[in-house]
Structure formats: structure tokens, C-alpha cells
Amino acid sequence: MYNVNGKNISIEKLISENYPYSTFLGVDELGKKYSIKKLTNTDNTITSKKESYRTFSSRDLLTSSWYGHEKTHLLKNEISLSLLEKQSEYLLKCGGDYNTLCHGLFQNENEEISQINEYIDGEVMTIDSLRKGNLLLKIIPSVLSSLNKYPHGDLKENNFILHTDKKKFSIIDPSCYFKKYFFTNTIYYPIAPPFFYFPHNEYVTYSDQLALGILFYKVLTNKHPFESYINNPKWETTLGDGLGINPPNIKKLYPYCSTLPKWYKWQGGQYNETEYILSIDLFLEKNTNIKSVIPPIEINPTISKIENELCLKLIKEYLPFQKYIQIVEKYLL
Numbered sequence: 001m002y003n004v005n006g007k008n009i010s011i012e013k014l015i016s017e018n019y020p021y022s023t024f025l026g027v028d029e030l031g032k033k034y035s036i037k038k039l040t041n042t043d044n045t046i047t048s049k050k051e052s053y054r055t056f057s058s059r060d061l062l063t064s065s066w067y068g069h070e071k072t073h074l075l076k077n078e079i080s081l082s083l084l085e086k087q088s089e090y091l092l093k094c095g096g097d098y099n100t101l102c103h104g105l106f107q108n109e110n111e112e113i114s115q116i117n118e119y120i121d122g123e124v125m126t127i128d129s130l131r132k133g134n135l136l137l138k139i140i141p142s143v144l145s146s147l148n149k150y151p152h153g154d155l156k157e158n159n160f161i162l163h164t165d166k167k168k169f170s171i172i173d174p175s176c177y178f179k180k181y182f183f184t185n186t187i188y189y190p191i192a193p194p195f196f197y198f199p200h201n202e203y204v205t206y207s208d209q210l211a212l213g214i215l216f217y218k219v220l221t222n223k224h225p226f227e228s229y230i231n232n233p234k235w236e237t238t239l240g241d242g243l244g245i246n247p248p249n250i251k252k253l254y255p256y257c258s259t260l261p262k263w264y265k266w267q268g269g270q271y272n273e274t275e276y277i278l279s280i281d282l283f284l285e286k287n288t289n290i291k292s293v294i295p296p297i298e299i300n301p302t303i304s305k306i307e308n309e310l311c312l313k314l315i316k317e318y319l320p321f322q323k324y325i326q327i328v329e330k331y332l333l
Contacts, residue, residue, distance in 0.1 A: 001108055001109060002026070002036070002106045002107070002108050002114065002116060003106070004028075004034075004103050004106055004116050005103065007028040007029065007030075007032075008028060008029055009026040009027065009028045009034050009036070009116065010026060010027060010028075011024045011025070011026055011036060012024070012025045012026060012027050013025050015035065016048075017040060017048070018040065018048040018049060018050055019040050019048070019049040019050065020039055020040055020049075020050065020052075020075055020077075020080040021037050021038065021039060021040060021050070021080070021084065022037070022038060022039075022040040022041075023035055023036065023037050024036040024037075024038070025119065026116070026119075032119075033118075033119035033121075034103075034116055034117060034118060034119050035116075035117045035118075035119050035120075036114045036115070036116055036117075037084065037114060037115040037117070038084075038112055038113065038114035038115070039077055039080055039081060039084075039112075039113075050183045051071065051183060051184060051185055051186060052071070052072045052073075052075055052181060052182070052183050053069050053070065053071055053072060053181070053182055053183075053184065053193070053236070053258075054069065054070050054071075054072050054180050054181055055068075055069055055177075055180045055181075055182070055258050055259055056068055056069070056070065056180065056238075057261035057262045057263060058240075058261070058262065058263050059262045059263060059266060064240075065240045065248070065261075065263050066238055066239065066240035066248075067238070067239050067240055067248060067253060067256075067257075067261040067263075068236075068237055068238035068239055068240075069193060069235055069236050069237070069256075069258065070236060071236060072181065075181065079178065079179075079181055081113060082178045082179075083176055083178045083181060083182070083183065084105070084113075084115055085105055085178075086176035086177070086178050087115070087173075087174065087176045088102055088104050088105050088115045090150070090174055090176055091115075091117070091174070092104060093150070094146070094149070094150035094174070097145075097146040097149050097150055098146055098150070098170060098171040098172070098174070099168060099169065099170040099171065100117060100118070100120070100170050100171070100172060101117060101118035102115065102116070102117045102118075103116040103117065103118075104116065120161050120163065120170050120172075121163065121164045122161045122162050122163040122164050122169075122170070123161065123162050123164075124157075124158045124160075124161055125157045125158065125160040125161065125162055125169075126157055126158070127157055127218055127219055127222070129162065130157060130160075130215070130219050131219050134332070135162070136215065136216060136219050137307070137310075137328055137331060137332065138332065139160070139169055140212065140216075140324070140325070140328050141325045141328055141329070142169075143160075143171065143212065144204055144212070144321040144324060144325060145321070145325075146171060147204040147205070147208045147209075147212075147321070148199065148201070148202075148203065148204050148321050150174070151174075151194070151195065151196070151197075151198065151199065151204065151205045151208055152171065152174045152175065152194075152208055152211075153174060153175030153176075153182070153184055153189075153194025153195070153196070153205075153207070153208065154173060154174060154175040154183060154184050154185055154189075154194065155188050155208060155211040155212060155215065156185050156187060156188050156211075156215070157215060159171060159172050159173050160172075175194045176196075177194075177196040177258065177259060182194060182196070182258060186229070186230055186231065186232075186233040186236075187214075187224070187230055188210075188211035188214050188215060189207055189210075189211055189233065190214075190226045190229035190230055190233050190234060191210060191226060191229060191233070191234045191235070191255075191287075191289060191290070192206055192207040192210055192234075192235060192255050192256065193207060193233070193235045193256065193257070193258045194207055194208075194258055195207050195208075195257060195258060196258055196259050197259075197271045197273075197276075198273075199273065199276075200273040200274065200276070200277060202320035202321065202322070203273075203277065203318070203319075203320055203321060204321050206255065206280045206318055209314055209318070209321075210314070210315060212314055213311060213313075213314030213315035214226070214315070216307075216310070216311045216314060217293075217296055217311050217315065220296040220299075220300055220303050220307060220308075220311060221296045221299040221300050222300075223296075223299055225293045225294070225315065226289060226293075229289075234256070234289070235256045235258075237256075239253060239256060248261075250264055250269065250275070250279070251275065251278065251279040251282060252279065252282070252283075253279075254275070254276050254279035254280065254283075255279060255280060255283040277318065280318045281318055284316060284317065284318060290315065290316055291316070293312070293315055293316065295308055295312060296308050296311050296312075304331065306327060306330060306331040307331065309327065310324060310327045310328065310331070313327070
């Protein structure tokens, strides 16, 4: 049992079991519902596992210069718990924009630490439900406005919940970074990893924008524009010569960054939002994977030219987020 703001909340049933977290339905004395997220008991058979990654880079240029990411298969409980703590702190800040309410971390009588959230009555969205009645198009303006304030890093259809009244939706389960570890999915982040810095006030991070573009592409076509990178993300690699002589140019590295390299920060380098925008523009201009994406209207001729335009712009261009909202509003008029 958890005591949250004077209310005793007990676990009623398991909602979902994944590694390293499982989610339970909790209920207080008055019958109010909560979602309880805690570390999974790994003695059980786990059928689903969140994808976790590690960022690595050389510390300085005196010995070497490299930067990259690699998949981690099992995280220590301390790391998983620290990531849960980071996510809770983040949700306390972004809950108003994500339409969620996180109470924070609490400990029960067994000293288990869990994240306690208000329960959301509704249904997890799917590709089919996002397609019906242009639902994805209708929520894109709110999603972009939220991402502009608070990057997500793990967007996917089942991280959107449509409320029972069908008038509101929530965004759940953002990615967070602790030391060198983070979670994400490579279905919607196959080309660029989550970027753990706040974007320019007129933009969303390109990795979140691309994730939204891929989701829209799937809704329009039932196809994925980067099929070959789903299980082999472009950013799961090592960049740099390792010699400390020719370090990767930060303008070329930004699209593949989750956080800045240690050697760049050691030189006094800091995140520059304007430089980030320019680097994404350069990346999109030259990246053959992006440029070769087949227009969705060629796969599904029944979609409108405006839907085709919006989808391609989300994938192939990097514009102030209001530009995309204007396209949506034009379509929905």
C-alpha cells in the first residue's frame, strides 16, 4: 500500500508487464483509480522489453575522439530506478501539456519504490484508431505544441491515450536520460535518436518530428518509410576516427546526438539551438535515406495532396512547428 497525499492506495491488478517496468491499477479508499509503475519482478517470464541504449564518447581529444550509441540488454535495478525517478520529475513539469498527472515516487510497506499517476480512463490508440475520422490529423496541432515545450523521445501510437469522452487525449511515458542511459523505440526513431535538449522556441526536436512523420506515414499507407532501420537504427554506431586528430564536426554530429560528446563539452562546447537547426537542415539536404522516401500518395492514391504534403514535410523538412499546424488547419477547414 502507498500513502499519497493522505490517501492509501492499494494495488488491484496488473495492467501490463514489461522489462524493466510493470504497470498496475491502484485504488484508494474512495475507489479512485491510479496507475502504479514499478520495477518488474524479473523472476517472472517477461514477454516484452523496453529498448534501452547507452551513449558513449571519448572524454577528451588528447587521446581519442569518438561518439556513439549501443543497445543495452539488461540494466541494473539502480539505473532503471534512477530513470524512473527522472521520468517522474519530468512528468511533474510537463503533465499540464501532456494532459497527465504524476504524483511522483512513493514507497510502500515493502520498500518498493513506484511512480504514482492519476489513472486515465480511455483507450490506447492504434494505427487503425488514429486513421478513423482523421484522428491523428486532429491531434497533431496539440501534439506539436506539447513537444515544442517538452520533447518526448519515445513517441508511438500506444503512448497516446484517447479519453473515454473522445474529447481529450494524453501523451504518456516520455523518454528520459540518466548518466549515459535512456529508453526509446526504433520503430519511430530509426534515423535520429531522442535528443535530450530543449528545442528552439519555434521548433520541436527533429527526432520527435520525424517520429510523428513516420507515424503519419504508417497511418496513410500501412507502410514504414525506413523499414530496414527498424531493428538496426542508423544512430546505433560509432562516429569518429578514434585518434583525436579529426573529431566529428558537431554540425554533422547533431542529428545523431542524444547528448553532446564529452570531448565537445571538454572543449567548452555547449548546446546551441541555432546551430542545431542549421545542422538538421544540412543533414536533410544530403541524407539519401530521407531524400529517397516514397511519397505516400504513390502508395495510397486515395489520400489528399495536403495529407501527402504534410507527411513529407514532417519527414524531409525542418520548419517551425506552426507551419505544420497551418497545413493541418487548412485541411480540416
